[in-house]
Amino acid sequence: MKFNLRKKDYYICPYCFSKHKLNEVNFICSNDPDVCLNARNLKPIVPRSAEDKNEMPESIFCNECGQKTNIKICPTCSTELPYSIGEYDNLIFTVIGTKGAGKSHYIAVLIDKIMNEIASAFDYSFSAVDDATMKRYRNDFYNPVFRRNEIIGVTHSAKTDFSVKQPLIYNLTFRESGFFGMLLKSRMISNTVTITFFDTSGEDLDSEDMMKNVNKYIYNSSGLIFLIDPLQLESVRQRLPENIKLPEQNTEIEDLLSRTANLIRKENGIKVDKPIDIPVAVVFSKMDALESLIDSSSCINYPSSHARNGYFDLSDFEDVNDTIESLIRSFGEENFVNQLSSNFKEYAYFGMTALGCSPEEGKITKLKPHRVEDPFLWLLYKYKFIKGEKKK
Ligand SMILES: Nc1nc2c(ncn2[C@@H]2O[C@H](COP(=O)(O)OP(=O)(O)O)[C@@H](O)[C@H]2O)c(=O)[nH]1
Ligand SMILES: [Mg+2]
Ligand SMILES: [Zn+2]
Ligand SMILES: [Zn+2]
Known part of the structure; x- marks a missing residue:
């Protein structure tokens, strides 16, 4: 017997091991903390259209300063996720x-x-x-x-x-x-x-x-x-x-x-x-x-x-x-x-x-x-x- 890898519709956070749908991912602002309040507070940015499709968003615009960010974090433990999470x-x-x-x-x-x-x-x-x-x-x-x-x-x-x-x-x-x-x-x-x-x-x-x-x-x-x-x-x-x-x-x-x-x-x-x-x-x-x-x-x-x-x-x-x-x-x-x-x-x-x-x-x-x-x-x-x- 061999094990087939199928494209999964979920990912497991490698830090807290909670299971999430691909679209359940948060971001943090990548802007300078002096410029953006979100960045300073490490406030997670939650994608709005998360319900629609079970696909992982690549990046998001910060709702505070408008800068694009691709720093993904786990919605459960807030740890920064590997850049390739969900992709592979x-x-x-x-x-x-x-x-x-x-x-x-x-x-x-x-x-x-x-x-x-x-x-x-x-x-x-x-x-x-x-x-x-x-x-x-x-x-x-x-x-x-x-x-x-x-x-x-x-x-x-x-x-x-x-x-x-x-x-x-x-x-x-x-x-x-x-x-x-x-x-x-x-x-x-x-x-x-x-x-x-x-x-x-x-x-x-x-x-x-x-x-x-x-x-x-x-x-x-x-x-x-x-x-x-x-x-x-x-x-x-x-x-x-x-x-x-x-x-x-x-x-x-x-x-x-x-x-x-x-x-x-x-x-x-x-x-x-x-x-x-x-x-x-x-x-x-x-x-x-x-x-x-x-x-x-x-x-x-x-x-x-x-x-x-x-x-x-x-x-x-x-x-x-x-x-x-x-x-x-x-x-x-x-x-x-x-x-x-x-x-x-x-x-x-x-x-x-x-x-x-x-x-x-x-x-x-x-x-x-x-x-x-x-x-x-x-x-x-x-x-x-x-x-x-x-x-x-
Ligand atoms: N003879 C021998 N002793 C080993 C080997 N690997 C580890 N040890 C011994 O076993 C002890 C425990 O190994 P460790 O890797 O710390 O075990 P862990 O608690 O499972 O992480 C080490 O301190 C070594 O003294 C090995 O390949 N050969
Ligand atoms: Mg050990
Ligand atoms: Zn986590
Ligand atoms: Zn920002």
Whole structure:
């Protein structure tokens, strides 16, 4: 099964996740605050003909000073909306996992990987939608990991820290390829998709009620990347050599999965006998720490071939999927596997390491990300943004 993107007649605010019809958008005056009262008061300008057609107005004239403005804001939370809101398909990819599962480091490394390798291999461009995204990625994710070789501090709960609620929003733009694409000097844009990443805090996921309040994006998601820290699994903890430092144990992974599934069902009105049609990538993080438990010839130890081949390599994908699924089963997590398949229509297993090493005293000794891009590419493949092929 693949997921078709249809032109939607609504948009979801990437900041407060409220759903609005396309014509339900407000503006603020772009004039100098010394000149226009509206600008100073940040008073929203509400389009008058909003009832007529469900189309997003491009711009509006300020009802105070008459200047044309195209600064759109959300009618619910008044946050400035990305300029491309409503124009393009919007995929919300949510990274979910218990506290310490590796979400923040995964996002840090994944975004860098997409920008620097994946985008050119698949011939698309990837750019931050707004300054807030650029700044937040640089300060909270990129600089600690890539510049200072330090681990990222703990993500605070979205309830207490507003900055956590700020998603990272990117536009992924595909260009016309093939004969006509080559013919045209400036290649035409064939599709753009807005991709939103969320980094959640562990506490937010600790109870269904909290999940409901702060994590509206989970049930509005187009794809879930469900990170599992293998070092949390009891049987892994017992099998690992003694020199491996183990994190404190927290929420059970199947608890988190069932809470996630229940939340989506409740909010989207999906009955228990119907599978949820949001694709789920189940991803083992920190694979570097499992080295001693995995056969050295296993496919998971080889770099993924997707970017090299320029298409989603289905043979490699299936090998990894089978390998990780049997690994999870061998760790005694049958319950998780069953719960996943009984709740979700489309899911696949992956394994990656964001850091490639265990940090020592807060320092990343040797940064060596491995297979971080696979789940992301699978989701793009599921939404038909990239092609899949089998090796001959
Ligand atoms: N060995 C290893 N440890 C990791 C890796 N990624 C994260 N960690 C460790 O796990 C801790 C928690 O990761 P973090 O990304 O903050 O988890 P989050 O709470 O899910 O955001 C980090 O401080 C690291 O010590 C990895 O790829 N390999
Ligand atoms: Mg975090
Ligand atoms: Zn909003
Ligand atoms: Zn004005």
